[in-house]
Amino acid sequence: MDSTVRKLSNGLHPIDALDKWFSDGVQLIGQATLTAVKTVKYALAGQIDLPEVFRQANMIGVGSLYVVGVTGLFTGFAMSLQISRELAAFGADTSVGGVVAFALIREVGPITAGVMVAGRVGSAIAAEISTMMVSEQIDALEIMRVDPVQFLVVPRFLAALVMIPALSIYSMTLGLAGAIFVAQAKSNIPPDIFLDSVKQTIVGSDFVTHIVKSLINACIIIFFSCAIGLHTRGGAEEVGHATTRAVVWTMTLIFIFNYIVTALSNLHTS
Amino acid sequence: MISVRNLRKSFNGREVLKDVSFDVWPGEMLALIGPSGCGKSTTLKLITGLLEPDDGEIVLNSKEIGLVFQGSALLNSLTVRENLALALRERKLPKREQDRIIMEDLTLVGLADYVDSFPTQLSGGQQKRTSFARAIVNDPKIVLYDEPTTGLDPVMSTIIEDYMIELENQLHAAGIVVTHQFSTWTRTAHRAILMHDGVIVWEGKPDDAMRSSNPYIVQFAKATKDGPMLTGTI
Numbered sequence: 001m002d003s004t005v006r007k008l009s010n011g012l013h014p015i016d017a018l019d020k021w022f023s024d025g026v027q028l029i030g031q032a033t034l035t036a037v038k039t040v041k042y043a044l045a046g047q048i049d050l051p052e053v054f055r056q057a058n059m060i061g062v063g064s065l066y067v068v069g070v071t072g073l074f075t076g077f078a079m080s081l082q083i084s085r086e087l088a089a090f091g092a093d094t095s096v097g098g099v100v101a102f103a104l105i106r107e108v109g110p111i112t113a114g115v116m117v118a119g120r121v122g123s124a125i126a127a128e129i130s131t132m133m134v135s136e137q138i139d140a141l142e143i144m145r146v147d148p149v150q151f152l153v154v155p156r157f158l159a160a161l162v163m164i165p166a167l168s169i170y171s172m173t174l175g176l177a178g179a180i181f182v183a184q185a186k187s188n189i190p191p192d193i194f195l196d197s198v199k200q201t202i203v204g205s206d207f208v209t210h211i212v213k214s215l216i217n218a219c220i221i222i223f224f225s226c227a228i229g230l231h232t233r234g235g236a237e238e239v240g241h242a243t244t245r246a247v248v249w250t251m252t253l254i255f256i257f258n259y260i261v262t263a264l265s266n267l268h269t270s
Numbered sequence: 271m272i273s274v275r276n277l278r279k280s281f282n283g284r285e286v287l288k289d290v291s292f293d294v295w296p297g298e299m300l301a302l303i304g305p306s307g308c309g310k311s312t313t314l315k316l317i318t319g320l321l322e323p324d325d326g327e328i329v330l331n332s333k334e335i336g337l338v339f340q341g342s343a344l345l346n347s348l349t350v351r352e353n354l355a356l357a358l359r360e361r362k363l364p365k366r367e368q369d370r371i372i373m374e375d376l377t378l379v380g381l382a383d384y385v386d387s388f389p390t391q392l393s394g395g396q397q398k399r400t401s402f403a404r405a406i407v408n409d410p411k412i413v414l415y416d417e418p419t420t421g422l423d424p425v426m427s428t429i430i431e432d433y434m435i436e437l438e439n440q441l442h443a444a445g446i447v448v449t450h451q452f453s454t455w456t457r458t459a460h461r462a463i464l465m466h467d468g469v470i471v472w473e474g475k476p477d478d479a480m481r482s483s484n485p486y487i488v489q490f491a492k493a494t495k496d497g498p499m500l501t502g503t504i
Binding site for chain 2: 137
């Protein structure tokens with residue numbers, strides 16, 4: 001084999017690179033799972049720093065309102081524009097509301113909010129905690145017999161558990177509003193026709209799926225970003241690496257789990 | 271008292287500590303000196319429990335350990351007061367008593383006016399002094415200093431060394447200072463151990479260092495490139 005062609009930019013053979021990626025992934029999943037177990041134990045024991053939970057809720061939720069709102073709105077615009085044009089061609093423009101709402105509530109809403117929060121919050125958490133690791137702040141906590149998981153992860157987890165589903169609903173609502181606006185402006189579908197279609201299509205379990213997906217997103221973002229941060233060693237370069245890893249892993253897992261939940265809910269429905 | 275016996279530690283197959291033993295008595299300050307990578311900071315981390323030894327034994331007469339970190343390691347999201355309060359958390363003191371201890375400690379290091387400042391609002395020297403205050407807030411019987419004067423200007427280094435001497439007198443704790451700053455170990459320590467390549471190569475009083483015939487301490491104390499510790503060429 002031509003070794004110059006077969007090696008990747010980091011100098012690893014493709015098979016070795018795949019092996020390294022897989023073993024890194026297994027190790028990270030283990031670390032995130034252990035972080036999750038410890039976090040839930042502390043939360044159930046009521047060992048919670050409430051002011052810090054509110055501070056984190058502000059950081060995660062209020063701080064993400066703008067970016068999640070804008071992406072949700074434009075996703076609604078684009079979906080409505082595309083779907084209304086296609087359905088109008090078949091004379092099915094009265095179904096536009098239902099199709100757009102179905103996609104927004106079950107798939108696009110949680111994914112859009114999850115990905116945006118993973119990018120904004122997951123990266124910030126990984127950067128903050130890994131900086132604390134390399135600057136010995138985590139060591140200082142351990143010397144003071146303060147568990148970093150209780151001090152750093154529990155407040156972020158509880159804040160995310162409330163704020164990420166809230167952001168997801170907010171994104172979905174803006175997306176629907178945007179879709180109604182574009183359907184009226186571009187395809188002359190009146191809002192009442194659009195909303196009628198939504199009412200006929202959407203059932204309670206769609207909202208349950210939406211909430212379940214956003215709760216899973218919250219867990220993925222917090223546990224993986226924190227686990228990556230808490231296991232960072234080295235210096236400034238490793239902080240950058242940890243931040244990138246957090247974004248890549250959380251976003252990838254959000255898509256994978258989104259599919260799993262969709263598949264399971266379809267199984268349940270059928 | 272700190273008793274270290276036959277300590278061994280490896281990282282990725284490289285033996286960083288090879289059979290290190292020493293004792294530190296209450297009221298005594300021991301300097302761990304040596305070139306970078308000789309195993310000083312690893313020894314300190316093993317004593318604090320931040321690392322587990324591969325072999326050997328560490329006996330401490332108290333669970334209460336104060337550690338002054340090289341980079342201060344203050345939590346940037348907390349004020350100076352909250353940083354110190356975190357160290358007191360386990361004692362579950364009433365708020366008034368907690369505040370009294372914090373103010374007393376901050377007064378000792380000359381930072382009472384900065385109690386509600388965040389670490390990022392402090393200079394490097396002030397951060398180091400806050401780290402001192404945090405280390406002693408529980409009146410520890412063991413105080414460890416990891417490169418306490420590295421990166422500070424000579425005046426601030428002298429101030430920090432003065433604090434260390436004052437704390438030794440007040441706390442009567444067993445102390446270890448890891449440093450390669452000549453003035454720090456000669457001014458603050460009662461005894462020094464020179465480490466090289468994971469083993470102790472010299473032990474004695476700082477005053478004896480310049481008079482010793484041991485080639486390692488002669489090279490280290492005189493900061494010369496001629497001697498057994500220099501490897502490689504420029």
